[in-house]
Amino acid sequence: MRKRAVLIAFSLILSIICNAQVTVCIQSVPVNTSSSDKIYMAGNFNGWNPSDPNYCFTRNNKGVYSLKTTFKPGTYEFKVTRGSWAKVEADSLGNTLQNRLIEIKGDTTLNIEVDSWSDTYEKEMVHTASRSVRLVDSVFYIPQLETHRRVWIYLPKSYFDKSTKKKHYPVLYMHDGQNLFDDFYAPYGEWNVDETLDSLDKEIIVVGIDHGGNERLNDYSPYQNLKYGGGKGNKYLEFIVNTLRPYINCHYRTLKDVENTGIMGSSMGGLISFYGGLKYDKVFGKIGVFSPSFWFHPILYDYTNKWKPERKTHMYILAGEKESDSLVYEVKKMESILRKKGLSEDQLKVVFKPDGRHAEWFWRREFPDAINWLFPEPANSSIVRKLLHKL
Structure with missing residues (x-):
């Protein structure tokens, strides 16, 4: 003693x-x-x-x-x-x-x-969102959390073409909707998701859900952290899977299968995307995980160890080497577990960038590589598109 x-x-x-x-x-x-x-x-x-x-x-x-x-x-x-x-x-x-x-x-x-x-500086209302971006609802009701959030949607250019009016599209659900499309609403910089997808000619529907301000940690954390709180992440995911996704599938031309449904986010949004991708692996086949806050819930390592992959999951994990002293270690630890689960090179891609920091500019820069890997161009699709435009 x-x-x-x-x-x-x-x-x-x-x-x-x-x-x-x-x-x-x-x-x-x-x-x-x-x-x-x-x-x-x-x-x-x-x-x-x-x-x-x-x-x-x-x-x-x-x-x-x-x-x-x-x-x-x-x-x-x-x-x-x-x-x-x-x-x-x-x-x-x-x-x-x-x-x-x-x-x-x-x-x-x-x-x-x-x-x-940012809220009191007098500046002109300059919006950067493209014409492909619109609001699903400025006060979309979330019954699981008993609150409302703004929900955005990006529709690819071809969605409005008469020649492709029967075409259906993959869907990517993203968190922190304020930071995705319009710099006016993004207090620390936007991802330029709409401009990027337009330039890549990517035919993907993106649904962005605003975070809840002070509720962000609660919504994006599946378990409670003893120091920082949280723990409403399961309800938030239930909202996406059981309320929002059925609504989007009903009102827009979507491909509903797991191979054409994705989830993506950064920081705590990366954490809930990773967890949600594993928990709902029959729903999300594409998982984008940027700078995940694995430190917030070390129990996630145990959760991943117990996870039994039932579908062919595709996961892209990004980490910046200048983000924190522990992030690279945490991601490598999680990668090791996922490899032991049988995720092959074509299912799991882990990227470390030497200059990467925990910031929107970093995630914005890396978004094109992630989206190209998760949603690769189907063979001959560009040729088919050009032929359709000529008809």
């Missing part, structure tokens, strides 16, 4: 030594910032939670905001918000900021300035 007590004490001392004291000071904020506004720090250290009370700044009588916390040595990415991603910081022109970086080697003080807020 005494030896064990010594070991515990030594571990506590070691953890204290390893952790660095970090102070972040916001020297100035936009003049339209109310003194009653709460300001938060959201990053890859807290699941990108925009209103985490553990990372809330305090304001002194001089208007300086400060936050004192501890980090283990490493490089971290973050942004400053006023409690939601709709109220994230922006540059002096109201444009999206790249993630801030802070490198921790020891006790650190970081002084920053916030130039503007």
Whole structure:
């Protein structure tokens, strides 16, 4: 018992030594910032939670905001918000900021300035969504979560051609709908999904579901994390499978089989896409997993070990080597389990990019490769399309 007590004490001392004291000071904020506004720090250290009370700044009588916390040595990415991603910081022109970086080697003080807020900067309403993008519903009801969300849909150009009016299309369901099509609604940059698919001449229907702001972690996590909460992911997936998908299949010309139905997302959206692809492998045959937050639920490794593939799943996993110290390790660990499950090279593709960071620009850049691999061009399809256009 005494030896064990010594070991515990030594571990506590070691953890204290390893952790660095970090102070972040916001020297100035936009003049339209109310003194009653709460300001938060959201990053890859807290699941990108925009209103985490553990990372809330305090304001002194001089208007300086400060936050004192501890980090283990490493490089971290973050942004400053006023409690939601709709109220994230922006540059002096109201444009999206790249993630801030802070490198921790020891006790650190970081002084920053916030130039503007994305929701209060006066700018023209410039929309970047193509004509192929429209709303399914701005308040689509989700009975499983007892809430409403905006749902987008991208329809390929040929969908509107008279010569192909009987043609049916594969469907890809994507999370974080705000960030997919229109830069106006994307506080930290869009994926350019519509422009990319138009340029690739890809004949795929994409359905984008908006995240729920502060509910994002809850919706995209199948289990509860003791520190960050969550745990509504199964209800969210039930909504996609049992409510939204039947609606889309009823109102649009879709291919309904598993080989032509996909799910894709990034970060926590990558986590729920991975889990959902395994749980509903009779529904989703194409799974796109970008920068998955496997750390949020280590139990997923056990879940994957127990998974019994019943269909020919195709999965594309992407990770950036500059995202975090553990992401590459976590993805490689999951890849090893999937290989032991029998997923071959033509079923599972895992990509590591040396410059990749946890950011929209990275996922936007890599989206074409993922979509080309998951939805390869059928043999002679381009030739057939050209002939149809001439008729």
